[in-house]
Amino acid sequence: MTTTTQELAIAATGLRKSYGGKTVLDGIDIRVPAGTVFSLLGPNGAGKTTAVNILSTLLSADGGQARIAGHDLVAEAQAVRAAIGVTGQFSAVDGLITGEENMLLMADLHHLSKHEGRRVAGGLLERFDLVEAAKKPAATYSGGMKRRLDIAMTLVGDPRIIFLDEPTTGLDPRSRHNMWQIIRELVTGGVTVFLTTQYLEEADQLADRIGVLNGGKLVAEGSAEELKRLIPGGHVRLRFSDPVAYQSAASALREASRDDEALTLQIPSDGSQRELRAILDWLDAAGVEADELSVHTPDLDDVFFALTGSGPVLAQSARSSQSTEKETAR
């Protein structure tokens, strides 16, 4: 029943960081077994980037300890750096030089021989579909291409632990799915991935374990399934335009929560086919016709309301409920 640090790619305890009196990380513990994907999930300002920056030796923590690949973060920073690769939130490519020159720069910094450097750079450019653009300045690349180049550069040193800070933020859906594919391939190769994201779906798709960060604290940790079980956010919403129909449906459906102004009813549901049919059957039987029926699946919003029950995610909430609407419209 023990896990030695040898088997943990990342083992951090009590990490704290504050900027000018504002606490950004309030004592978090993270344990990531080697060869797995850990995702830190949270809204903007939750402290995700700070956590990545500390674990990747970019920032020093105010308190706490961490070992990365078995090396102490502070005392053996260079050994840690030799084991990790980092792709930050903002593209870490040199825009003034070409994609190929960026790759060769990394090869040189990893002290590869000229021949080896060309081989590795060429291979990665091909793998990330950048051969055509290789001779163009990186500044001219699209967002998705920059992100691919960024990851390709990170891989030159063949790191065993990779930090990805919001790797898909700002990418279009196709690029996002490409990025997920890339991350899956890395994991297949035995790499440990530490990933931050604002998207529950992304964590769901990729992570073995998810830590939910809010206000500098880990408010929950577990597999995607475990977390979803904590979230009671799934519901079916019925919208009416006829007040009479609304009233009769509302009085019959006791378990639904009412919104008298918008003439909508929310019925807790997991959105399964069986439950939907039951609701439809009931509507038919009661002779009530709703103008619109939509299924709402739990999202990051719901996670936060469920786990924190606090208000700092309100701004986030407005945006992600919009995206939920869009999904149900399909």
Next chain:
Amino acid sequence: MSATKTTTTAAPRPRPANPFRDNLTMLRRNLLHARRYPSLTLNLLLTPIILLLLFVYVFGDVMSAGITGGPADRADYVAYLVPGILLLTAAMTSMGTAVSVATDMTEGIIARFRTMAISRTSVLIGHVIGSVIQTLMALVLVLGIALAIGFRPDATPVEWIAAAGLLALFSLALTWLMVGVGLVSPNAEGASNLGQPLVMLPFLSSAFVPVDAMPGWFGWFAEYQPFSPAIETLRGLLLGTGIGTTNAVLTVGWSLGLVVLGYLWSKAQFNREPRH
């Protein structure tokens, strides 16, 4: 908690530190930047060249009469002016270092360098050596123009070598200072403003007129600030005017002092925690 995976994290491949190679790599990166985007250095070069032509062809006669008290002869003034213009060139191009360092620090790739197992100062050393090489090229160009308009040095080969060494050492000092300026500046504009006083120093030196021609307290400042001793020493090496031990010692002292100061300041700034 039980371990589900038995995979152990592979120990990082042995990779001996190689600061020399890292410096060379970073130098190559900066030279690549300079070759692709030479406009910054070329723009900065315009000022000393225009000043050279302006002072020789517009003010030359008046200045030479004023300085020597003899007949107006712009050829004399060319000889007086060029050493100062050369050091002004070094100052102007070092300004480019501040701007390019400040710009570079806003790039994400610097954060990447910080998370890599490389020699940390190589990022700065690449900038410094790259800039000094650019400055030396600029100096050759300006010297070529000076020769074309009648500058006739009488230096021996040894004096030429000493002059080149002086210029290289002085450029190194200015460049290290400007790296520090670039590091404390939030952006290119800030770096350009903050570097301005250093670039103004040649105007408050013996570059254009002898310090004796300046009012007392000001003359004292002009005489001992880094540029005047360097200009006088360079003048002596190229034209055989008297250098004087004080000037020679001051030049070497200022240069070495500023190199050390600039290096320590820049290193401390670079190692400081990046702003949030």
